[in-house]
Amino acid sequence: MTDHLDITLPNGLSAENAGLFVSSGHGTHASRVIASHELIFVRSGCLGIAEEERSFDVRAGEALLLWPGRNHRGTAPYAANLSFYWVHFHLPKRTGAGNRLSIPQQVRAARPERVTELFHRLLDDQESGLPSTAESALWVTLLLSELQRQELAVTAGSGNVLAGRAERFIAETFSKGIHAGDVARAMSCNPDYLGRAYRLAHGCTLSEAI
Numbered sequence: 001m002t003d004h005l006d007i008t009l010p011n012g013l014s015a016e017n018a019g020l021f022v023s024s025g026h027g028t029h030a031s032r033v034i035a036s037h038e039l040i041f042v043r044s045g046c047l048g049i050a051e052e053e054r055s056f057d058v059r060a061g062e063a064l065l066l067w068p069g070r071n072h073r074g075t076a077p078y079a080a081n082l083s084f085y086w087v088h089f090h091l092p093k094r095t096g097a098g099n100r101l102s103i104p105q106q107v108r109a110a111r112p113e114r115v116t117e118l119f120h121r122l123l124d125d126q127e128s129g130l131p132s133t134a135e136s137a138l139w140v141t142l143l144l145s146e147l148q149r150q151e152l153a154v155t156a157g158s159g160n161v162l163a164g165r166a167e168r169f170i171a172e173t174f175s176k177g178i179h180a181g182d183v184a185r186a187m188s189c190n191p192d193y194l195g196r197a198y199r200l201a202h203g204c205t206l207s208e209a210i
Contacts, residue, residue, distance in 0.1 A: 003065075003067070003104075003105040004102045004103060004104055004105065005037070005065050005101070005102070005103045005105070005144070006100055006101070006102050012091075012092035013089055013090070013091055013092070013137045013140060013141055014089065014090045014133065014136075014137055015087060015088075015089045015122075015133075015136035015137045015139065015140045016036055016087070016088035016089060016090070017087070017088055017126070018085070018086060018087035018088070018119070018122050018123055018126055019085070019086055019087075019123070020043075020083065020084075020085050020086075020119070020123060021082075021083060021084050021085075021086065022082075022083045023045065023078040023079060023080060023081070023082035023083060024078075024080075025078065025079070025080035026077070026078065027077065027078050028073075028074035028076070028077050028078060029047070029048075029049055029072075029073060029074030029078075030073070030074070031071065031072075031073035031074075032071070032072065032073070033069060033070065033071050033072075034066075034068060034088065035068050035069070035090075036068050036088040036089060036090050037065065037066065037067060037068055037088065037089050037090065037091060038065070038066040038072075038086060038087070038088050038089075039063060039064075039065055039066075039086065039087050039089070039140070039143060039144070040058065040063065040064045040065075040066070040084050040085070040086050041062075041063045041084060041085045041086075041109070041115050041116075041119065041143075042058045042059060042060050042061070042062055042063075042064075042082075042083075042084040043060060043083045043084055043085060043116065044060050044081050044082065044083045045059075045060065045079045045080075045081040045082030045083065046058065046059045046060070046079065046082065047064075047082060047084055048074060048075035048076030049064065049072060049073070049074055049075060050072060050073055050074075050075050051066055051067065051070050051071070051072045052070050052071055052072075055075050056106055058084075058106065060112075061108055061109055061112040062106060062107065062108045062109070063106070063107055063108075063109060063115070063147050064105065064106050065103065065105050065106075068090075085116075085119040085123075087119075087122065087140055087143070089137075089140045101144055101145060101148050102148065103144060103147050103148050104192060104193070104196075106190065106192070107147050107193075108190065108193070109146065109147060109149075110146075110149040111146065111149065114146050115143060115146055115147065118139060118142050118143050118146060119143070121139060122136065122139040122140070122143075125139070160197070160201050162187060162189065162194060162197050162198075163194075163197045163198045163200070163201035163202060164201070165187060166183050166187055166194060166197075166198055166206065167198075167202065167209070169183055169186050169187070170183060170206070170209055170210055173186075174210050178210060179207070179210070180195065180205070180206035180207050180210070183206055183210075184206075194206070
């Protein structure tokens, strides 16, 4: 099952430091365990990173959420064209009131230019020393809300088109012994994203459909 970040708003989220990493073409992401959540948004290139036993290839326009208390580490050397934004933040204990956000651990931004703009605003305020704790938390909340748009787009119907294509592919090729990953590769999309879209449209998993 894919990890999702569930937040209840208003949420008491607190932001820490943020930055923009631009690769020099050398090095690999350090192996470490931190006490905060981390949001990474890749501006260019591809970041190879793992959290515990799960590996991710995070490409331009995609975001990745890392959980506190879990080991994360680089899985490939930094490419010369790699650059990504990052921010550390803390969440309070979950409560029952407010508006919940649910964000896949890896997600493609529906509006990457908007995510970039929000990071720029956060970094500009951080560098000037102007933002209060509340303002920094608000920028991070807006970033997370923006990343949820891709999830909302699935339920709004864009995922139905993709699910229909997947259904036709399965009907034409299931006798060849295909797996869910084969369908995702044929659709050129993230397996978790396709799985959610298919389940919402057809009421079953890709594996069950096959």
